[in-house]
Amino acid sequence: MKRKAKYRIFTIRREMIHVGDQVDHTMMLTEMEGEPLEYEKGVAGEFISRHSVGFHDRIKGSGPMQGYAVTTFEDGQVYSRYEGHRDAATKITKGTWKVYKGTGKLKTLSGDGTFTVTYGSKPEEYILEIEGDYSL
Numbered sequence: 001m002k003r004k005a006k007y008r009i010f011t012i013r014r015e016m017i018h019v020g021d022q023v024d025h026t027m028m029l030t031e032m033e034g035e036p037l038e039y040e041k042g043v044a045g046e047f048i049s050r051h052s053v054g055f056h057d058r059i060k061g062s063g064p065m066q067g068y069a070v071t072t073f074e075d076g077q078v079y080s081r082y083e084g085h086r087d088a089a090t091k092i093t094k095g096t097w098k099v100y101k102g103t104g105k106l107k108t109l110s111g112d113g114t115f116t117v118t119y120g121s122k123p124e125e126y127i128l129e130i131e132g133d134y135s136l
Contacts, residue, residue: 003042004131007050009034015106027117028056030067034128043136054082065095068102076104082115093117097130099126107125109135 034050041047053062054067066083079102084095094116102109113132120126 001134002131004038004041004042005036007034007128007130008037008120009050009052009126009128010125011062022059024058024060026056026058027056030054030056032126037127042073044076048072048074052082058086058088058107061091063084064087065093069097073104073106076102076106076109078102078106078109080111084115084117086117088130089135091119097132099134106136 009032011030011032014028016026016028019025019027030053032052032054033053036038039047041087049072050069052067052069054065056065057063062085064083064085066081068084069080071078071080078099080097080099082095084093086093094114096114097111098112099109111132111134113130115130117129118127
């Protein structure tokens, strides 16, 4: 089944280290939490929380990123892995995600799709739009 969701996500922790091989080359580890802006209740019930950790390798604001997300619902959790790339000119990150584990009513869940991250209206706030195909 096809599904879409839109989340407001917030950076709750960020560690950045300058690589030093060229100007503006950094490695970052981020921890984020989120809440739904547009979400359709599924078989696992109401949304509870979304937590993710990501690793970013950026040169002058552009570069790859990867990480893990855990989304918790009242009757199960979804664990997914994601990879993407941020473009400094547009300040947009686009990428792909894939479910690697589910619990509770989502134990047999599989799925994959795409995502886009844009800036929100507050510091450390971003808008995450996800779409993809799921099957139980």
